[in-house]
Amino acid sequence: MNMNLSMNTKEKRESGFTLLELLIVVSIIAILSVALVLVLNPAEALKKSRDAQRLSDMSTMKTALGLYLTSTSTPYLGANAAGALNNTWCKATPSIAPVSPAKIFYSLPTAVGTISQATLDGASTYAAAQQSASVAAATVTDGSGWIPVAFDNLVGGSPLSNLPIDPVNAFGSGHTGAAVDNTDLMYRYACSVTPLAFEIDAALESSTYATGADSKLTSDGGNNSNFYEVGTNLKILGTGNNF
Missing domain, CATH: 1.20.5 (Single alpha-helices involved in coiled-coils or other helix-helix interfaces)
Incomplete structure (x- = not known):
């Protein structure tokens, strides 16, 4: 046993x-x-994923606007109402300081937050921000969305089902007051009359695309290292960070 x-x-x-x-x-x-x-740094991975979406959105919008410019006999990039045919809200030329009624357009709707102050091309407290009332209103393609271009007027209809908006589309965590800057995660759009051109900017948040070896802010061909810029003229939105 x-x-x-x-x-x-x-x-x-x-x-x-x-x-x-x-x-x-x-x-x-x-x-x-x-x-x-x-x-792996999951927080950074999430930021990188959102930045990848921003890069894709910017490419999509640039392509759609390019198609609009080349497919329309008399294109308008700054209509001041749905379907309106004018460039009322464009700057006169890309390099001059903005003069009213020229505006900067934001993908952030007023339902999320109101932008009442921006600084562009040295024009202090340039109060010329344009926003849609809601997310749904911001994404329409008839000229009343956050980009004031009537894509629906193209033969065959709009190349976009909806206007892209920033994946976060909100003020940054450190945002204070009425001013806006490059920490606020939303898209910006502006246009010029002579030449007829546009620029779209996005704030990036990942270290990979914003500050790393693969930084898109310094390799996009623009004149502003605070934003990722696309368009037919990258001098329209200036060189600062307060817009």
């Missing part, structure tokens, strides 16, 4: 783990988990 008991005890020891062994395994798993989180 004693021999059987000894054999059973030996078998149990050989088939299981000691408490020390289990603690070592748990410690290794914990260390690997921490290392994995540090390497």
Whole structure:
């Protein structure tokens, strides 16, 4: 009987783990988990994913506006009402300071927050922001959306089902007062009359695309390292960060 008991005890020891062994395994798993989180950085990965969406949106809008310009005999980039045919809200030329009624257009609707002040081309407190009332209103393509271009007037209809808006489309966490700056995550649009041109800017938030080796802010061909810029003239929206 004693021999059987000894054999059973030996078998149990050989088939299981000691408490020390289990603690070592748990410690290794914990260390690997921490290392994995540090390497993957889920918060940064999410920012990078949103930035990738922004880059895609900017390309989509640039293509749609380019199609509108080349497919319309008399294109208008700054209509001041749905379906209106004019450039009332465009700057006279890209490089001059904006003069009323020229406006900067934002994808942020007033239902989320109101922009009443921006600084562009050295014009202090340039109060010429234009916003849609709601997210739904901001995305329409008839000229009353956040980009004032009547895409619906194109033969065959609009190349866009909806106007893209920023994945966050909100003021930044440090936003205060009425002014807007490059920490606020929303799209910006402006146009000029001579030449007839447009520019769209986006604020990027990931270190990969904003400050890293693959920074898009300094390789987009624009004149402003605070924003990612696309368009047919990248001098319309100036070089500052307060718009």
